Amino acid sequence: MKDELVSRFTVSIPSQLMRQLERMRKEKGYASRSQEIADMIRDEWIAHSQKTGNEEIAGTITLVYDHHKQNVQATLTDIQHDHHEVILSTMHVHLDHHNCLEVLAVKGKASSIKSIADQLIAAKGVKHGKLTVTTTGKDMPL
Ligand code: NI
Structure with a gap:
């Protein structure tokens, strides 16, 4: 140093x-x-x-938020509808009276997935969010 x-x-x-x-x-x-x-x-x-390259990746975006916080659910839904072509599936779990856990399965260009994850994680009311990147499996021999 x-x-x-x-x-x-x-x-x-x-x-x-x-x-x-x-x-x-x-x-x-x-x-x-x-x-x-x-x-x-x-x-x-x-x-x-x-996460910023052009290669196709698959992954999951995990979000924890308080659904009582104003507009958080509407904001997250708007962002997801804007990118429906890369969001393959979503799972919503009600953790307790306040907290929701949402997991999105995604596939697409690394840079666009990263940008969608950043928008969702930065949305007001989201307590924690994480993008986990994996391969699509296509160019991954055993
Ligand atoms: Ni919920």
Whole structure:
């Protein structure tokens, strides 16, 4: 790190998330928070690079949201209808009185799947979302 240029930035996150970050740092054995976050960014960067190409991929988009939050369901449905050609199937599970789990099976160009996942995950009211990418199997011999 001595010879590398270092950038510093300030981040504001909920206190509970901060406690979770700190607990994870200790459990993973990182000496510093900077080291931990740098590794998280590298990991995300690799995943991000794989999702921005032109190749056809398959995958799932998982969303957890509170359906009582205003407009969240309508927003998610609008986005899904705009991209019906790549969303093959959806499953909706009512986790409890408030929380819904939605899983979308998708297939299409990596960059467009990534963009749809980003829109859904960034929608107001979505608590957590994740795109999991896999192969379509076509160019994957056993
Ligand atoms: Ni539900």
